[in-house]
Amino acid sequence: MAFIQTDTFTLRGYECDAFGRLSIPALMNFMQESANRNAIDYGIGIADLERQGFGWMLMRFRLQMHQYPRYSQTIRVITYPTVVEKFFIYRDFRVEDEAGTLLADATSVWLVFSIEKRGMVPLPDFIKKLNPPTGLEPLPKLSAKPDFQTNPFVPTQQKDVEVGWLSIDQNQHVNNVAYVQWLLEAIDKEVLQTSELIQIDLVYRTESHWGDTLQVQSASEAADTFVHRIIQPESGKDVLLARTRWTSVHS
Structure with missing residues (x-):
């Protein structure tokens, strides 16, 4: 099955900067949490990998801000995998307000490492079999x-x-x-x-x-x-x- 993760967050004061805007670290934490939940649905969460001696590592990430949400505003973070290759899995994010206005988007590249050797390994078969959602236009691939x-x-x-x-x-x-x-x-x-x-x-x-x-x-x-x-x-x-x-x- 293919899974698209959608999470709703209402911005709290400690997630905003001195001007009341959502801080970039807080936004990235929202994205990471949504990615973790999506990975669990696919059976490739942190615990799933750890049981087999692997871990996730982020290799590339690019975030584009279109409009900053502010304190007490409610936003949606949407994420899903887009492409699975031999060594890398690609994941996109979209951040919207309650009316569906695009606030930010991001694309990322992830790899799997061996916990024992602390080095990159090819994606295990149980990850390579993952089916990304169809009918969605992925963001352009990031240069390695x-x-x-x-x-x-x-x-x-x-x-x-x-x-x-x-x-x-x-x-x-x-x-x-x-x-x-x-x-x-x-x-x-x-x-x-x-x-x-x-x-x-x-x-x-x-x-x-x-x-x-x-x-x-x-x-x-x-x-x-x-x-x-x-x-x-x-x-x-x-x-x-x-x-x-x-x-x-x-x-």
Whole structure:
């Protein structure tokens, strides 16, 4: 069977930012929760994979904001898988208000890793047999290696972060939303106070764990665009690569 997940959320104060808009980490947590519920319906939830020695890992994610919902507003998060390949499964998201107005959409790429070896493996047969819903137009596929991954990068800002216990998920590594919160907290104060995020594009490169020290780096690519890295300072390995785009809304 094919399953489409639809969840309704009424925005609470702690899910909104200083301007009363739904925060990006809160929105991504909504999306992750809906994806988890959808995966359970398909029999490929976290517990289903764990029983067979596997875990999910997010590899690519791109979110486009069209209109920010605000405190006390009710929204719908809709998600479903779109394509299943040998190593990757693709998943789209759509966020609407109660009238059906599109507020945001996102597309993502997921892989499966071996819990024992902590490395990527081909999708197990019970996942490859999944039937995505038909009759839906998927968002364009994300590039496995976007240009901001290979372009020269010279950081102009950097901030150290120590991974705390509450950033760890059931797969025993840092939850993907925690990285986004660290990245956004390192953005220039003026940008945070005068602009709102309209797009975030993410490449997750490797996992990190409780007690690790990471470095969040950023640089301006254009007046409204920034590129970001989260690295392991000791090894120099990239943990997360990202690009954010902003639009001015406050003076």
